[in-house]
Amino acid sequence: xxxxxxxxxxxxxxxxxxxxxxxxxxxxxxxxxxxxxxxxxxxxxxxxxxxxxxxxxxxxxxxxxxxxxxxxxxxxxxxxxxxxxxxxxxxxxxxxxxxxxxxxxxxxxx
Amino acid sequence: xxxxxxxxxxxxxxxxxxxxxxxxxxxxxxxxxxxxxxxxxxxxxxxxxxxxxxxxxxxxxxxxxxxxxxxxxxxxxxxxxxxxxxxxxxxxxxxxxxxxxxxxxxxxxxxxxxxxxxxxxxxxxxxxxxxxxxxxxxxxxxxxxxxxxxxxxxxxxxxxxxxxxxxxxxxxxxxxxxxxxxxxxxxxxxxxxxxxxxxxxxxxxxxxxxxxxxxxxxxxxxxxxxxxxxxxxx
Numbered sequence: 156x157x158x159x160x161x162x163x164x165x166x167x168x169x170x171x172x173x174x175x176x177x178x179x180x181x182x183x184x185x186x187x188x189x190x191x192x193x194x195x196x197x198x199x200x201x202x203x204x205x206x207x208x209x210x211x212x213x214x215x216x217x218x219x220x221x222x223x224x225x226x227x228x229x230x231x232x233x234x235x236x237x238x239x240x241x242x243x244x245x246x247x248x249x250x251x252x253x254x255x256x257x258x259x260x261x262x263x264x265x
Numbered sequence: 266x267x268x269x270x271x272x273x274x275x276x277x278x279x280x281x282x283x284x285x286x287x288x289x290x291x292x293x294x295x296x297x298x299x300x301x302x303x304x305x306x307x308x309x310x311x312x313x314x315x316x317x318x319x320x321x322x323x324x325x326x327x328x329x330x331x332x333x334x335x336x337x338x339x340x341x342x343x344x345x346x347x348x349x350x351x352x353x354x355x356x357x358x359x360x361x362x363x364x365x366x367x368x369x370x371x372x373x374x375x376x377x378x379x380x381x382x383x384x385x386x387x388x389x390x391x392x393x394x395x396x397x398x399x400x401x402x403x404x405x406x407x408x409x410x411x412x413x414x415x416x417x418x419x420x421x422x423x424x425x426x427x428x429x430x431x432x433x434x435x436x437x438x439x440x441x442x443x444x445x446x447x448x449x450x451x452x453x454x455x456x457x458x459x460x461x462x463x464x465x466x467x468x469x470x471x472x473x474x475x476x477x478x479x480x481x482x483x484x485x486x487x488x489x490x491x492x493x494x495x496x497x498x499x
Contacts, residue, residue, distance in 0.1 A: 180498040237498040244441055250331055251343045254309070258347060259318075260327040 162198045166191045169227060176234065179241070183234045190230065194223045274374060276303040278354035281370065282344025283308045283326070284337045285361040289315040291474060296324035298367045299359070307347050308361070309340040327351075338447025342440040349435055356435040360426040364475040369467040373429035376465045383434030383460035386420065387427035392466030398476070404485060412449060415492075416456040420464055424448045427467050434460055445484055446491040 173187035197204035197220055204216030213219050281304045285292055292308070299306045308321035312334035321328045329347055331340065341358055348356045355374055359365050365387070373385040389397075390405075405424055412423040426448070430438070437458040442450040455462050 178499070182497050233497075237494065240494060241498060243443065247335055247339050247443055250333070250335060251339070251346065254329045254331050254343055255347055255350065258307075258327055258329045259322055261322050261325060 159198050163195060166194045166198065169194075180234060180237050183230060183237065186230050187227065187234075190223060190227050194220065194227070197223065274354055274378065277305060278352070279357065279370070279374060280305045280307060280344075280348035280351065280353035280355070281357045281359050282341055282348055283321075283359050283361050284311055284340030284344060285309065285313065285317050285321065286311040286334060286337070286340070287313045287315050287317060288361040289313070289317045289320050291363050292317060292361055293320050293324050295359075295361065295363055295367075296321055296326045299370075300325035302367055302370070304357075304370065305348075305351070305353070307344045307351075309344045309347075311335060311337070311340040336443035336447075337445065338440045338450065339443040341447065342438070345435050345438060349432065353435070354432050355429060356432070357429045358426055360475075362475040363472060364469050365427045366468050366470070369427060369465075370429065372467070373427070373465050376463050377429055377431060380463050381461065382463045383431045383437075383458070384455050384462035385429040385465050386422070386455075386462060387425040387467035388420070388422035388464045389425060389467060389469040390421040391464055392468050394469040394471060396471035397469070398471075401471075401476075408449075408485065412452055415449070416452050418452055418456050418462070420452070422464070423452060425467070425469070434458070441495060442491055444487075444491065446488040446495075449488065449492055450495075 169191040170188060173184045173191065176187070177184040197207075197216065201216050201220075204219050206216075208214065208216045208219040213222065281299050283296070283306065285308050296306055296308060306321075306326040308318070308326040308328050310318035310321065310328055310330040312331045318328045318330050327347070329343055331343065344358070345356050355377065357370055357373065359367075359370070369387060373387065376382065376385040405422065409420060409423045413419060428451075434455075437460065438451060438454050440447045440450055440454075
């Protein structure tokens with residue numbers, strides 16, 4: 156029970172985080188929400204996890220939950236990569252403005 | 266392709282945007298040639314470690330310097346922005362490595378005027394290219410096919426850096442792909458703009474120098490990754 160509550164709090168955190176990311180990266184956000192919701196479901200109904208696990212060829216329900224966590228981690232990693240890209244775009248805009256403000260030319264009257 | 270019935274644009278309203286990264290060895294004659302033809306030239310020195318910027322100024326260009334290297338896409342966007350700020354009626358993108366011919370610019374501008382288009386895209390497959398290796402030809406044809414699938418534009422040459430656009434056309438271009446994926450991105454934005462485009466035959470001169478600076482197969486994988494990643498975020 157304690158483990159279930161702990162995991163639920165963590166997964167709820169993932170859900171909230173995914174929701175706040177929706178405007179910036181909708182695809183990632185929806186993926187995270189789907190996976191985290193599935194995680195919550197299996198945490199509270201582990202027998203369903205076991206049934207689904209055997210159905211898709213994974214030994215135990217616990218293994219399935221571990222895999223779900225791995226998937227969540229990978230999605231977060233991708234999200235982090237996208238955040239870095241956004242940062243790079245901002246830096247580009249900033250550098251462009253600096254560069255344009257310092258345009259040089261050989262003509263004396265410019 | 267001459268425009269007899271329409272007024273030719275004033276050459277001083279035509280800005281040539283050249284992205285240059287460590288091109289000191291070849292840049293001077295290229296910029297001088299463009300300036301001699303009365304075009305306005307902006308060289309975007311993309312964080313070069315050599316004298317690219319100084320050479321470009323001496324040759325008569327306006328020079329904008331990125332403090333660090335950002336990539337060709339970022340540099341072209343900076344060049345286009347400067348040209349528009351300076352009141353350009355036409356903006357031409359031109360490679361710094363010497364594979365484009367300044368004489369082709371007039372043909373592109375004429376094509377814009379004659380066909381009432383906003384984008385004139387150079388095509389080496391309509392025109393000619395000298396010394397193109399087979400591997401390069403196959404890679405370019407694969408890229409052409411992929412662009413057709415992704416943007417719906419039926420072009421013969423999708424990765425040609427020689428393009429001319431009207432002021433309105435240039436204003437619709439907002440490149441986010443800093444590196445090589447900008448060539449595909451610019452076509453996506455042309456397709457999205459709904460403005461008229463036309464392909465114009467141009468000649469590409471392959472030299473040892475330009476080939477060494479050109480794209481490889483591994484680059485195309487990176488381009489595909491960049492293009493997909495951009496679709497996932499704002």
